[in-house]
Each structure stands twice: as C-alpha cells, then as structure tokens.
Amino acid sequence: MHILATEGLTKRFPTVTAVDQLTVTVGPGVTGLVGANGAGKSTLIKMLLGLLPPTAGAARVLDMDATTRGAEIRRLVGYMPEHDCLPPDVSATELVVHLARISGLPRTAARERAADVLRHVGLAEERYRAIGGYSTGMKQRVKLAQALVHDPKLVFLDEPTNGLDPRGRDEMLTLIRRIGTEFGISVLVTSHLLGELERVCDHVIVIDAGRLLRSSAIGEFTQVTRTVTVEVDEGTDALAQRLAATGQRVTPHGRMLLVEVQGPGTYDAIRDAAADLDLALIRLEQGRHRIEDVFREEAASV
Numbered sequence: 540m541h542i543l544a545t546e547g548l549t550k551r552f553p554t555v556t557a558v559d560q561l562t563v564t565v566g567p568g569v570t571g572l573v574g575a576n577g578a579g580k581s582t583l584i585k586m587l588l589g590l591l592p593p594t595a596g597a598a599r600v601l602d603m604d605a606t607t608r609g610a611e612i613r614r615l616v617g618y619m620p621e622h623d624c625l626p627p628d629v630s631a632t633e634l635v636v637h638l639a640r641i642s643g644l645p646r647t648a649a650r651e652r653a654a655d656v657l658r659h660v661g662l663a664e665e666r667y668r669a670i671g672g673y674s675t676g677m678k679q680r681v682k683l684a685q686a687l688v689h690d691p692k693l694v695f696l697d698e699p700t701n702g703l704d705p706r707g708r709d710e711m712l713t714l715i716r717r718i719g720t721e722f723g724i725s726v727l728v729t730s731h732l733l734g735e736l737e738r739v740c741d742h743v744i745v746i747d748a749g750r751l752l753r754s755s756a757i758g759e760f761t762q763v764t765r766t767v768t769v770e771v772d773e774g775t776d777a778l779a780q781r782l783a784a785t786g787q788r789v790t791p792h793g794r795m796l797l798v799e800v801q802g803p804g805t806y807d808a809i810r811d812a813a814a815d816l817d818l819a820l821i822r823l824e825q826g827r828h829r830i831e832d833v834f835r836e837e838a839a840s841v
C-alpha cells in the first residue's frame with residue numbers, strides 16, 4: 540500500500556526547476572526525504588499538500604490527487620513547516636486549541652486533544668506562556684504538536700531538527716520515531732543530514748536538484764555507507780598499517796581513521812590491533828553518514 544506516490548512530478552520556477560520529473564512511492568512507516576539545501580524538499584511537500592500546483596506530472600497522497608483534492612488531503616495530513624511561523628503573543632495551548640478548532644474539533648475535544656499532544660511533545664507548564672519567549676527547541680515542539688492535533692494519518696515534518704542543539708536534536712528524533720511506532724502515524728521527514736535520519740527512518744529518499752537520486756530501505760543505505768571512526772592517542776599510522784594487514788579497509792582522516800565495517804569482525808580487529816600495539820582507544824564510533832557520501836557513491840557507480 541502506498542501512502543503517497545508521484546509520477547513525473549515537476550515544478551519549474553522562472554529561474555530554477557525545483558522538482559524535476561520525480562517518480563517515487565512511499566509506504567507506511569517513517570520515511571526520510573534527504574537533500575542539500577535547495578534540493579526541492581519543501582517544494583515537493585507543498586505540492587503533496589495541494590498548496591502549490593505542479594508544472595507537470597501528478598501526485599497522489601492517501602490515494603487522492605493532490606491537485607484536485609488538496610483540502611481533503613490537508614484534513615488527513617499534519618504539516619510541520621520549516622520556517623518559524625508561530626505568533627509570539629499567544630501561548631502554545633491557545634494556538635494548538637485554536638488550530639484544533641479550525642480543523643473541526645468541538646471545543647472540549649480540541650482542549651483535551653491539545654493538552655494530550657502538548658504533553659506528548661514534552662511541553663509541560665511552559666505551554667501556558669507566550670510562544671515569543673520560547674527556545675528554538677520549544678518552538679519546534681509547538682509546530683510538531685499543531686501538526687498532530689487533528690489526529691492525522693500521515694505527517695510531513697519539514698526540517699524538524701533545524702536550529703536544535705545536539706540534545707534537542709536527539710529528543711526530536713526520538714519523538715519522531717515514537718510518532719511512527721507508538722502512534723501509528725506515517726511520517727515523511729526532511730533533513731539535509733542523512734546521518735540523523737538513519738536512526739529513525741525505515742526508508743530514505745534522496746533528492747538532488749529536484750531529481751530522485753535514490754529511494755531505498757534504510758538497511759541498504761547503512762550497508763553501503765557504514766564506516767567506523769577510530770581515534771587513538773598516538774600511533775595512528777601504525778594502527779592503520781596493522782588494520783590494513785588484517786584485511787580491513789582503512790582511510791586516514793586527519794588524526795582519525797575511517798574503517799569500513801565489513802561485519803562484526805571489524806570491531807574485534809580494531810580492538811585487537813589497538814591492544815597488540817598498546818594504543819589507547821579514544822574514540823570508536825559509528826561513522827556519521829553525510830549526504831555528500833551518498834552523492835559520491837552514486838556518482839562513482841554511474
């Protein structure tokens with residue numbers, strides 16, 4: 540079953556083609572939409588919501604045509620926009636209740652539902668304070684809460700981790716995963732960082748300059764891009780030589796080594812090599828996959 544599907548979807552602005560003949564399908568679960576800034580992610584979402592007419596091609600969301608049935612789609616889909624769009628002088632509770640009412644919920648149900656979603660996104664007492672005084676993380680949570688308040692079947696989250704510090708980012712990613720698993724709501728989440736989506740997505744779509752670069756289950760991504768970063772206090776060269784001698788693929792990266800994970804044995808090989816050479820391991824961590832890595836691999840394979 541498809542949650543959404545596009546066929547040759549294209550959006551041309553006077554000086555740029557933002558989405559270029561995109562044909563892609565998305566199933567239930569949490570799907571990441573990855574691309575550098577300007578790749579066309581927000582434009583795609585706006586077309587899927589029926590807010591922007593395509594220049595060519597078609598899009599279906601929850602089996603409805605996005606061009607002709609935008610209002611129905613928006614009733615069933617939650618949208619967390621990328622940019623700051625919150626009124627500063629009202630509280631999160633007032634805003635979310637108001638938006639729930641606009642979505643058609645009766646007054647009492649709107650209040651209850653708003654209290655529920657604000658609790659789920661982790662806004663407690665602060666929800667009664669004016670939004671203008673909120674931190675970026677709190678504002679992102681309010682945007683998320685309003686996307687969920689009308690109990691959608693699907694949510695589009697546009698760069699939800701933007702502007703967050705590492706801890707806020709982690710908490711937001713955990714929340715997104717919960718939306719997909721505990722609440723059973725399908726999610727399309729955009730980011731310019733593939734690394735952060737790996738943790739929460741079942742499937743990832745990569746676009747570049749509006750074109751589909753790749754659409755794969757997350758496992759396929761991690762298999763081909765997985766590396767482990769190794770740092771030792773000294774003796775990096777000796778470690779690299781030892782690892783290479785035991786069949787590991789090693790690339791020096793400044794003071795660190797990037798080792799391709801060929802299987803669980805790779806970690807054992809690193810540990811044993813460091814122990815044999817009497818080196819102290821400072822860091823042994825899963826490589827963060829940046830979108831550029833995928834671009835490089837795709838380019839190399841063409």
Ligand SMILES: Nc1ncnc2c1ncn2[C@@H]1O[C@H](COP(=O)(O)OP(=O)(O)OP(=O)(O)O)[C@@H](O)[C@H]1O
Nearest residue numbers: 552553555557574575576577578579580581582583
């Ligand atoms: N209304 C518009 N008029 C003209 N050009 C636009 C418009 N909206 C977007 N664009 C252009 O289309 C391209 C894709 O923009 P879009 O916002 O969809 O990218 P994005 O992947 O969401 O990136 P970002 O995260 O930076 O917003 C960019 O070159 C952008 O400048």
